[in-house]
Amino acid sequence: MATDKGFFNYWVVANSGKGFITHTDSRKFWIRGYPGNVWVCDDIPESRDWGARNSAATKTKSQAQTIVTNIVEAQQATWDDLSDEDKAASTGRPATITLP
Amino acid sequence: MATYKEIRGVNIQSLEADPTAVEGEVWYNASTSKLKMFQSSGSWASGGNINANRNGLAAAGTQTAGLINGGDTAPSPAVVGNSEEYDGSSWTEGSNLNSARYNHAGAGTQTAGIFVAGDATLTVTETYNGSSYTETGDLNTGRNVLAAAGTTTAALAFGGTPGSKNESEEFNGSSWTEGDNLNTGSNALAGAGIQTAALAIAGKRPGFSAEVESYDGSSWTEITNMNTARSHLGSGQVGTTTSTLAFGGQEPAASAKTEEWDGSSWTESGDLNAARYSMGGSGTQTAAFSAGGTPATVATEEWNVSTSVETIAVD
Numbered sequence A: 001m002a003t004d005k006g007f008f009n010y011w012v013v014a015n016s017g018k019g020f021i022t023h024t025d026s027r028k029f030w031i032r033g034y035p036g037n038v039w040v041c042d043d044i045p046e047s048r049d050w051g052a053r054n055s056a057a058t059k060t061k062s063q064a065q066t067i068v069t070n071i072v073e074a075q076q077a078t079w080d081d082l083s084d085e086d087k088a089a090s091t092g093r094p095a096t097i098t099l100p
Numbered sequence B: 001m002a003t004y005k006e007i008r009g010v011n012i013q014s015l016e017a018d019p020t021a022v023e024g025e026v027w028y029n030a031s032t033s034k035l036k037m038f039q040s041s042g043s044w045a046s047g048g049n050i051n052a053n054r055n056g057l058a059a060a061g062t063q064t065a066g067l068i069n070g071g072d073t074a075p076s077p078a079v080v081g082n083s084e085e086y087d088g089s090s091w092t093e094g095s096n097l098n099s100a101r102y103n104h105a106g107a108g109t110q111t112a113g114i115f116v117a118g119d120a121t122l123t124v125t126e127t128y129n130g131s132s133y134t135e136t137g138d139l140n141t142g143r144n145v146l147a148a149a150g151t152t153t154a155a156l157a158f159g160g161t162p163g164s165k166n167e168s169e170e171f172n173g174s175s176w177t178e179g180d181n182l183n184t185g186s187n188a189l190a191g192a193g194i195q196t197a198a199l200a201i202a203g204k205r206p207g208f209s210a211e212v213e214s215y216d217g218s219s220w221t222e223i224t225n226m227n228t229a230r231s232h233l234g235s236g237q238v239g240t241t242t243s244t245l246a247f248g249g250q251e252p253a254a255s256a257k258t259e260e261w262d263g264s265s266w267t268e269s270g271d272l273n274a275a276r277y278s279m280g281g282s283g284t285q286t287a288a289f290s291a292g293g294t295p296a297t298v299a300t301e302e303w304n305v306s307t308s309v310e311t312i313a314v315d
Helices: A023-028 A045-053 A061-080 A084-089 B004-008
Strands: A008-012 A031-034 A038-042 A057-059 B013-015 B026-029 B034-046 B058-062 B065-069 B083-086 B091-093 B105-108 B113-116 B125-128 B133-136 B147-150 B155-158 B168-171 B176-178 B190-194 B197-204 B208-215 B220-223 B244-247 B258-261 B266-269 B280-283 B287-291 B300-311
Touching: A008 A045, A008 A061, A023 A045, A023 B034, A038 A045, A038 A061, A057 A061, B034 B258, B058 B113, B058 B287, B065 B280, B065 B287, B105 B155, B113 B147, B113 B155, B147 B197, B155 B190, B155 B197, B190 B244, B197 B244, B244 B287
Parallel strands: B013 B026, B058 B105, B058 B280, B105 B147, B147 B190
Antiparallel strands: A008 A038, A008 A057, A031 A038, B026 B034, B034 B300, B058 B065, B065 B083, B083 B091, B105 B113, B113 B125, B125 B133, B147 B155, B155 B168, B168 B176, B190 B197, B197 B208, B208 B220, B244 B258, B258 B266, B280 B287, B287 B300
């Protein structure tokens, strides 16, 4: 289910595994991961606590979008270079991602 | 405005203490003068990361005794046979598959798992006993992005590609025999249940589909569609035909959506924390895991349902 808040924090941090996002986090705020270790959260105190707890680097929306776009464009270029046979067997050209 | 009795057919009970309730039940606690309801909600949380990122992997088991193997590591193509076991906290490398593969299907448990087909038209079946893989009877029709359900002695494999296959096959512990065909051929679908009570969930038929079919051991029947059409999704494949979970997939963009099945309808529930497809997923409707997938990741997410008694505010 999508967030309805409309104001977001943008973070970069590698998923450290167990405890990185807890069930309590998931229930308190909307969070979504993207390529490049980019995470977007509702901008509320609990999500800011999550960023601090995980030593996440704050980014502007533009900076975060650039990270994601660069990775997706590299994936798209790799896919474009595949043979027709490999393209047909793949799950398709990686989709462009626009951050909320 | 309709009354509660007009909607539910009963009056709200007045009780001295909170009862052992079921989802959605409402009552009045006379001792505390509070109107209350029982609700459950599911959410995803981070689990231990897998040791090697991969997509197109297969999974079996439960959230606290899970198993994944095979897949295609990024950057593609690098097909692996690596197998990892999960204890609910961390993944440990186990014995490798005898035949490295991706886009295969898995079913069973961490100590009695069955893994079938994959790659382009592989027919190889392997079983895992908790320590090593053993090759057993081959599937009759080679395929990939198929689904499976059941156990090492009573399994079911169905759907897949090339094309959108409708064939299903039943395994008796040593060999595969043809079962009834799906009503609509499907590939990149999810499976759940056992050989005599299985679900074929969504996939490509050949476009992105929300269709679901149920198998009773002799024939497939179309049942209620999911809310969101998708392929390459994960499922709580240890679930049953009356209680399972479907998550992630391609819509065609990567999806984070989770839906719960109660035997009659699909309900959208808490999203994955990162949209993904071609992951390995297994477990039940109340405790499942999703590992790896596309976009390339080592992440595991754990699904759990919590229950609570809520006080209803009355204006």
